[in-house]
Amino acid sequence: MPRSLETIRLSLTAAALAIAPISVAQAQEPSGFDAVMQALQDLGDYVEAETEPGSVDRAQGYRFVLRRLEMHNDAFLPENDVWHPVIDRCPTKLCKYGFDNPDAIYNMVKPLDPKLTYRLKGNRGTVPYITFQQFSMGGGRFNTGGQLESKDLVLDEKGNFEIWLGPDNPDHHPNFIRMAPGNSSQLLIRQMMGDWLTDTEASLSIEAVDPAPGTPRSAPVLSAAEFDARAKALAQFIAMTGPLYRKIILAEPVNRFDEAYEKIDDGGFPTNFKNTMQYEVGADEAVLIEIPAVEAAWHNIQLGTLWGESPDYATRLISYNIIQAWKDKDGVLRYVIAQTDPGTPNWLDAAGNPRGGVFIRWQTPVGEVQKPKVTRVKLTRLRSLLPKDHPVVTPAERAEQLRKRFLGYNRRMNPIDPPK
Secondary structure (H helix, E strand, O other): OOOHHHHHHHHHHHHHHHHHOOOOHHHHOOOOOHHHHHHHHHHHHHHHHHHOOOHHHHHHHHHHHHHHHHHHHHHHHHOOOOOEEEEEEEEOOOOOOOOOOOOOEEEEEEEEOOOOOEEEEEEEEOOOEEEEEEEEEEEEEEEEEEEEEEEOOOOOOOOEEEEEEEOOOOOOOOEEEEOOOOOOEEEEEEOOOOOOOOOOEEEEEEEOOOOOOOOOOOOOOOOHHHHHHHHHHHHHHHHHOOOOHHHHHOOOEEEEEEEEOEEOOOOOOOOOOEEEEEOOOOOOEEHHHHHHHOOOOOOEEEEEEEOOOOOOOOOOOOOOEEOOOEEOOOOEEEEEEEEOOOOOOOEEEOOOOOOEEEEEEEEEOOOOOOOOOEEEEEEEEEHHHOOOOOOOOOOHHHHHHHHHHHHHHHHOOOOOOOOO
16 A cells, blocks of 8 residues: 555655755756746646546646646745744645545644744634644655644643744643754644534644844745746656656555555654545446444545545535544444435545545544445445435435535635624
């Protein structure tokens, strides 16, 4: 099994932050702008070589190419520096890469200097699960620093917290993250939304603890030479990462899981477990995935395109989390991948993709995680494989489910609730 897709995505983002600052002296012809355009063209040529003319796969591939600019510009062309780190927020409308989790709000705090000390403040909110994890690039590899998760976060009576990040903790702050050494550093915050309509995400702010308070500081202006170098690094990054996730997904087994789960390592949060496969489903077929439920801090399942992006999860049911999913009386979660609505509670909408990826996550599972059972079946036979009391979802009930999902999605895009 390959490394965690999320781990690879985060490693590459960290690599981006490490590449750009050292590339100024390497600026050569063609210009950085031209190099980015050429990288996009080359990736577009790859899409044409990999897909059939007129296919959904090709349309998604072309869109994937253009999204590289939105996804990676901020890593290579920011005006902030280590004294002025910013807190990015994903999802945005185009924040899709590496099996992005529809339930997760990813906050990336960057750039950080592992030799400096930072104070991160906020309010815990009500999301079911949250983690903080620092990592750096150094010595040609990806270095994981300290981390915190929900159960270990010390809060005051109002749910407020203060986290200190730095090389050491002389004042013994209860919420402390030791930063790994390296050339470039960042903090990843994962917030898992359960009920998209009611959960409140954590509020966040960060500042460097300046050893010379009162000294004016501003980030440097982006010069022409710096832009050229960073743009060339962006072009290299696009060329390096463009085909990555498609190759990973196509290497997965089709309509079966090889094992019960894989522990996420090499930079993923240490209590994460996952499983992946490809699905293949015809217009008159269904793929039934049966997962015996286990106690866990978090669990979800999602579909992805062959380009490693989540399909539209605002108006389509391409994912379910531990709160949203229906569990049968025998303790089994039954998910049905199909192109059309099979009338089952956990329908995973293939969304026009006859082939794609499946990603399952467990966070801190308790007890044995069993290998999911997968069955490809004609839609006309699906009900014979389900428990007799497995619910039937009517069109009106599905419409209401989708209505609430879309409202929850828009609330997540604009997370400040109106006054009651």
